[in-house]
Amino acid sequence: MSSLHSIRHVLRKAAVPAVGAALAFSITVTIATPAAASGSYSGRAYVYGSGEVNDDFDDEGVVNVTTHRSSNVTCLWQTILWAHGYLPSSGIDGIFGDQTDAATRKFQADKGLVADGSAGRNSWTKAGDRIRQIDNQNGWLFVVYYGVTGSRSPYGSHDFVLQRSPDGNYRFYPPQDGGPYWASYNSRTC
Numbered sequence: 001m002s003s004l005h006s007i008r009h010v011l012r013k014a015a016v017p018a019v020g021a022a023l024a025f026s027i028t029v030t031i032a033t034p035a036a037a038s039g040s041y042s043g044r045a046y047v048y049g050s051g052e053v054n055d056d057f058d059d060e061g062v063v064n065v066t067t068h069r070s071s072n073v074t075c076l077w078q079t080i081l082w083a084h085g086y087l088p089s090s091g092i093d094g095i096f097g098d099q100t101d102a103a104t105r106k107f108q109a110d111k112g113l114v115a116d117g118s119a120g121r122n123s124w125t126k127a128g129d130r131i132r133q134i135d136n137q138n139g140w141l142f143v144v145y146y147g148v149t150g151s152r153s154p155y156g157s158h159d160f161v162l163q164r165s166p167d168g169n170y171r172f173y174p175p176q177d178g179g180p181y182w183a184s185y186n187s188r189t190c
Helices: 002-032 072-083 098-110 121-128
Strands: 131-137 140-145 160-164 170-172
Touching: 072 098, 072 140, 072 160, 072 170, 098 121
Parallel strands: none
Antiparallel strands: 131 140, 140 160, 160 170
């Protein structure tokens, strides 16, 4: 009986440091992981897709005047607004300001969405209905965003090209200066 009591005593003493070590390890692993994008439904740092491209935008994060306000994802969203004729190419600067907010609200109203000026899951999903894969070169998918035909504004409508890398991250070519730019939530280079 005393040997069983000794074993329990040793196990209890060892349990506290073991739990502490496990907790410390999990905190270290959490800190060491790559930065995720806050406001991104997928938690990824880039616009991401896998499988067929037609649903790649369905789980993208929020961009608005407070979330990812200054980012390449905002630049991509502005390029989408340009493709629909809601924003001039000069409005594609990667900063979600008043002009982008107003254009987003028009896009949302025309698509039957709540016009709150925040491009979230529903807005990205509607926009994603306009993308089609046109080529695959060694795992790089070439995708076209088809702008709306006909002009609803003085800016007209346009198509633009995106690429999905073999690891699923998107980059895009805005109309005013070529690109490509990675569709990053955490940086602005466009």
